[in-house]
Amino acid sequence: MILCRQMPRLALFGLIGLWVLSCAGDAAAAPVKKTGHQQVPELNCRECHDCAQPTAANPCLNACPRLFSAQSTGAHTVAEAPEKMMLDRIADQYQGVNFDHRLHASMSEMSQGCSTCHHFCPPGQIPPCQTCHGGEANPQNLRQPSLKGAYHRQCLNCHREWSHETDCNVCHLPQAKYAKSEDKTDATDIMGQSHPSIRPPDKRVYHTPYQKGEMVTFYHQEHIDLFGLRCVDCHQKENCSYCHDVQKTPATRKSMEEVHGICSGCHESAACSKCHDRVERPAFSHASTGWSVGRFHAKLECRACHPTGKRISKVNRDCSSCHGGWNQENFRHAVTGLQLDETHAAADCADCHIERRFHEKPTCSPCHEDQRDFKKVPPGKYVRVSS
């Protein structure tokens, strides 16, 4: 009963609350224009929004903007992509096209990722073509073709570039009533065949025309492992025709700037000898710097220790020269293979590691007078360290 009488008032409060919340949402959205979009650098608001101040209530979205940005879909993997799709909307005229979506998704990793085709990806989503492209072209937005137009433009934009072939039969065979007797799929065409998987090479040795050092040894796998680079970070706009153009002309050769631009984006050194040599160079080993990294450090990406990409000078073996901020509270001792018991966990680091010289053998003598050895009588229990 009481609750019943309270209902109208509760509802009123609820409504007011909602209103306040929505206003707060709007107010918060207005000044911080890129909320939630920060992961997409250099994003121009007007690319997606029609008005100057989009809000949650009125996002004033453009219909399917062409927003090529590999980063916006970088979080997704090929494995998530639907495998095959049967495109058979015009089955009255043509037999369906069995489109290998995942195959194309894997090849797009060498280009602009999912956004090679999915050019409109609001944060966190990859909408399928039909979301925006319908049966008819949009008369309100002449830049928005129908699904038919969108498919053909998308497919042929690449396919005609490397095969220079625009015959309908390459993708779809006409239905019997439209077919001519000689119509058949071309067995030599790569349509419908899986691309052999592309395995990243460990290293590549380039022979260049530069006389003072014609060899450039490039450790490909190392760049992936150590720098966490993704394919698209270097392989930009590499579509099929990059490897397969059937009529390759000199125009497809890369210019001096293009070749060097791939490396100089990260390696700023202007000295040719940084990369060019007369001999094949060995892979980088941290030991050559005088510091051979051990079990834990070897697993880190370079930038974990070199965030600015610069050398670290005056490093000594004293852990605290880098890890100055560690103390008994924030250091998880178990990573060393020894999990401290309660008593020892409360002790100060320097109680066992005299003067916090962690690379030296710890001692028990400040507390224990029996000359015990920490290995035989451990101050906790030994645990397995996952490698």
Added chain:
Amino acid sequence: MTLDRRGFLKLAATGTAVAAGSLAAAEAGASTGASAHDAANAFGVLVDTTLCIGCRKCEWGCNQANDLPKRERADFDDKTVLETHRRPDVTAFTVVNRVAAPPEVRQAAFAKIQCMHCVHPACASACIVGALRKQPEGPVTYDAWKCIGCRYCMVACPFQIPAYEYSRALEPRVMKCSFCFDRIVKEGRQPSCIENCPEEALTFGRRDDLRALAHAKIAANPDRYLDHIYGESEVGGTSWMYLAGVDFARADLPPLDNQAPPVLTETIQHGVFKNFVPPVALYGLLGLVMLSHRRRDGETGEEE
């Protein structure tokens, strides 16, 4: 005062011009159709030659929708015809040609050609009986019933579009694209070529919207397109406009002046021929002259 020969001619000329001029003004809307003001709102098409794949589906669509010798769809799958340069003729209002691209351009380009449906059509301007008319909706239409077969339109057209049924003994017609006038105006559909284009390389819409679209495309892809919309201002503007990545002349779109054919002379000429102005004006004028002479004769008689 006596009217000498010179005075007569002057008067006659003014009279004719005034009469014809006023008639022409009334006719202007009808014979050359829409004014430049309407042109913005009239229908048009933007042909993006960089999207065209030369599939000839537009040719097939045109063949189906118009009074042309019917052909099988499979006939249009024959791509060998793209190897030779073709022009629209009495059997085809539109043809697609491979654009002879310079060697550094890797992607073959194609261009569909047809009547451009000029904003100020020279063909309609030259047509002395008004068989060719610019419709306010954009199309330049042809009325075979009015046509006297003089073929002035064929000479006047800057794009050499109108073709003539020389082989037809009885009632030969001038043949050219009608912009599917009935289809777009009465049925509210798009022209057949456009409905059949898989690439949607042809965009149908209001001419002003298409100009905006074309400018936006150029701005978004400056590497893909030449910074020019062919037909935006050529010959005073055309309803069909083109975007291209290679020189337009290669796509059968010659460099042309931005000047429309002289509108006033043309309207006068039409008025003159169509409404029998010369005889009416001449007799009217002669009547006036006689009247004034008679009156003057009377006056002088009294004085004498």
